Amino acid sequence: xKAAVLYSGGKDSSLMAVxxxxxxxxxxxxxxxxxxxxxxxxxxxxxxxxxxxxxxxKVEEQLLGNAAxxxxxxxxxxxxxxxxxxxxxxxxxxxxxxxxDGVRRDDRVPKxxxxxxxxxxxxxxxxxxxxxxxxxxxxxxxxxxxxxxKKESTNPQNNSDYEIEIRHFIGQKDGKxxxxxxxxxxxxxxxxxWREDESK
Amino acid sequence: xKAAVLYSGGKDSSLMAVxxxxxxxxxxxxxxxxxxxxxxxxxxxxxxxxxxxxxxxKVEEQLLGNAAxxxxxxxxxxxxxxxxxxxxxxxxxxxxxxxxDGVRRDDRVPKxxxxxxxxxxxxxxxxxxxxxxxxxxxxxxxxxxxxxxKKESTNPQNNSDYEIEIRHFIGQKDGKxxxxxxxxxxxxxxxxxWREDESK
Numbered sequence: 001x002k003a004a005v006l007y008s009g010g011k012d013s014s015l016m017a018v019x020x021x022x023x024x025x026x027x028x029x030x031x032x033x034x035x036x037x038x039x040x041x042x043x044x045x046x047x048x049x050x051x052x053x054x055x056x057x058k059v060e061e062q063l064l065g066n067a068a069x070x071x072x073x074x075x076x077x078x079x080x081x082x083x084x085x086x087x088x089x090x091x092x093x094x095x096x097x098x099x100x101d102g103v104r105r106d107d108r109v110p111k112x113x114x115x116x117x118x119x120x121x122x123x124x125x126x127x128x129x130x131x132x133x134x135x136x137x138x139x140x141x142x143x144x145x146x147x148x149x150k151k152e153s154t155n156p157q158n159n160s161d162y163e164i165e166i167r168h169f170i171g172q173k174d175g176k177x178x179x180x181x182x183x184x185x186x187x188x189x190x191x192x193x194w195r196e197d198e199s200k
Numbered sequence: 201x202k203a204a205v206l207y208s209g210g211k212d213s214s215l216m217a218v219x220x221x222x223x224x225x226x227x228x229x230x231x232x233x234x235x236x237x238x239x240x241x242x243x244x245x246x247x248x249x250x251x252x253x254x255x256x257x258k259v260e261e262q263l264l265g266n267a268a269x270x271x272x273x274x275x276x277x278x279x280x281x282x283x284x285x286x287x288x289x290x291x292x293x294x295x296x297x298x299x300x301d302g303v304r305r306d307d308r309v310p311k312x313x314x315x316x317x318x319x320x321x322x323x324x325x326x327x328x329x330x331x332x333x334x335x336x337x338x339x340x341x342x343x344x345x346x347x348x349x350k351k352e353s354t355n356p357q358n359n360s361d362y363e364i365e366i367r368h369f370i371g372q373k374d375g376k377x378x379x380x381x382x383x384x385x386x387x388x389x390x391x392x393x394w395r396e397d398e399s400k
Contacts, residue, residue, distance in 0.1 A: 001341075022222040023342060024398075098338070105314065105332075114305065121335060130333045132305075135317070138298070138327045141201075142223060198224075 003098035003129075004028050006088060007054070008160045009046035011143035012102025014191040016131055017052055018146060020100060028096070030057040031160050032088040034064035037168040042190065043160035049193040050147075063087045067162070068169050077163065077182055078109045084162050085110030086120075093124040100129040106136050148193040154185045202226050203298035203329070206288060207254070208360045209246035211343035212302025214391040216331055217252055218346060220300060228296070230257040231360050232288040234264035237368040242390065243360035249393040250347075263287045267362070268369050277363065277382055278309045284362050285310030286320075293324040300329040306336050348393040354385045 003020050007013045007029035021027050029047045031040040033056045040056050047054035063084060071080035085101075089112075092099045103111055112120065117128055131139065143149060156164050163183045171179040203220050207213045207229035221227050229247045231240035233256045240256045247254035263284060271280035285301075289312075292299045303311055312320065317328050331339065343349060356364050363383045371379040 019219070019223065023219065024345065105317065117305065117335070121337070127335065127338045127341075129335075129338055133330045133333045135321060135327065135329075137321070138329055141327075145224060 001098065002026050002028065002096055003100055004030050004092050004096040006057075006085075006092065006099070006101040007031050007043050007047060008102070009043035009190050010102065010161075011147070011149065011189050011191060012104055012107075012131060012139060014046065014050065014102070014147060015134075015139060015142055016100050016102045016129070017047075017050070019131075020098075020129070021052075025098065027052060029054045030092055031055075032057045032059050032084075032091070032162070034059050034061045034165050034169075036061060036064060036165045036172075037156070039156065039160050039164035039168075041160070042158050046191045050191065057088065057092060059088060059091050064165055064169055068166055068173070071166065071182060072170065072174070072178075075182075077166070080166065081162055082110045084166075086112065086116070089120060089128070090124065093120070093126040093128075096126070098127045098129065102131055104131040104134050104136065104139055107132075143189070143191075146195060146198045147191045148195060149189045150192045151187060151189050154188050158190060159188060201298065202228065202296055203300055204228050204230050204292050204296040206257075206285075206292065206299070206301040207231050207243050207247060208302070209243035209390050210302065210361075211347065211349065211389050211391060212304055212307075212331060212339060214246065214250065214302070214347060215334075215339060215342055216300050216302045216329070217247075217250070219331075220298075220329070221252075225298065227252060229254045230292055231255075232257045232259050232284075232291070232362070234259050234261045234365050234369075236261060236264060236365045236372075237356065239356065239360050239364035239368075241360070242358050246391045250391065257288065257292060259288055259291050264365055264369055268366055268373070271366065271382060272370065272374070272378075275382075277366070280366065281362055282310045284366075286312070286316075289320060289328070290324065293320070293326040296326070298327045298329065302331055304331040304334050304336065304339055307332075343389070343391075346395060346398045347391045348395060349389045350392045351387060351389050354388050358390060359388060
C-alpha cells in the first residue's frame with residue numbers, strides 16, 4: 001500500500017520513512033513547495049541517498065502568505081507553522097490514503113491534537129501516522145544507528161523546513177532583518193546516507 | 201539493543217513487537233503475572249507462534265489487590281487498570297533500558313499522559329515507546345496484513361489482559377457475580393501466527 005511521508009531530510013521524517021517501508025508500505029517522500037524558493041533540494045538529496053522516491057508537493061503560494069501574516073502578527077512562528085503543516089497535510093491527503101510525518105512525542109510545532117487528527121482522518125478519508133509514540137532519546141539513538149548524519153548550522157542551502165520559504169517570503173516583503181529575527185539559524189542533523197550495515 | 205514489549209497476544213502489542221524487531225531491536229515479550237491465575241498462557245502461545253522470546257514478568261500480588269480495591273470502589277475498571285499498567289511498566293524498567301507497549305492513539309485505558317511518560321523516563325532512566333502515532337484503522341489494516349487473527353469472545357483461557365487476574369482475584373473475594381459485572385466478556389482478535397508471506 002502507498003504511503004506519503006512529509007519529508008525534510010531530517011532525522012525524524014527519515015525514520016518515519018524507514019519505519020513505514022519496513023512495515024511493507026510503498027513510501028513516497030513529499031516535500032512541500034510554495035513556488036517561492038527551491039527549498040526542497042536538500043530533502044531531495046537526502047531521499048536520493050536513502051533510495052526513496054521523492055516528489056515535490058506543489059502548494060499554493062497564498063497559503064505561505066497566510067502563514068507569513070500570522071507569524072508577523074504574532075511575532076513568533078508557532079501558529080503560522082502549525083497552520084501551514086495542516087494545509088500541506090490536506091493537500092497530500094487528496095492524493096494518498098496514508099499520510100505520515102515525523103512529528104514525535106515531545107514536538108510542540110508542528111503538532112495536531114488528537115481531535116484535529118480525528119477530524120482530518122474522517123474528513124479526508126485518510127489514515128494519518130506520526131512518531132508520537134517515540135521520544136527524542138529513542139529517535140536520536142535510532143537515527144544514529146541507521147543513518148549517516150551531518151550536524152551543521154541551518155542555511156537556505158541545507159534545510160528544507162517550512163521556515164526557509166517563509167523567511168524568503170518575508171525577506172522579500174519586509175527585508176532580511178525582519179526574517180532573520182523570526183528564524184535565527186540553529187544546529188540541525190541532516191541525513192546524508194545509510195550507515196553501511198543498515199543500507200539493506 | 202534489547203527492548204521489552206508488554207505483551208497480551210493481541211494485535212496492538214504484537215504489532216509493536218514486529219515494529220521494534222524490524223527497527224533492529226532484540227525484543228523480549230513480557231506478560232505480567234501476579235501469581236493469582238496463569239493468565240499469561242494465551243500470550244505465550246501467540247509469542248511462540250510469532251517466534252519471539254516470551255517471559256513471564258512476576259509482579260507482587262499486593263499490586264493486583266490495590267487495583268481490585270480501586271475498581272470495586274469506583275464501580276468501573278479504568279483507574280485500576282491504569283494503575284496496574286504503570287506498576288508493571290515500573291517493574292519492567294528495572295530490567296530493560298527500552299520498554300514498550302501496544303497503547304495506540306485512540307486508546308483511553310491504559311494510557312499515560314505526556315507528563316507521566318516524561319516522569320517515568322527520567323525517573324527510571326528508561327526509554328518508553330508506544331503506538332500512539334497510529335490510529336485504530338491503521339493498526340487493524342497492518343494486523344490483517346501481517347498476522348493470522350482469531351476473533352472470539354474473551355474467556356479466562358484465551359485472554360492475557362490484566363482483567364483476567366483481576367476478575368479471578370475479585371471472584372475469590374466477592375463471588376463470581378461481582379467480577380463478571382465489572383468485566384463483561386467482549387470480542388477480541390488474538391494473534392495466532394504470521395500470514396504466510398510475512399513470516400520473514
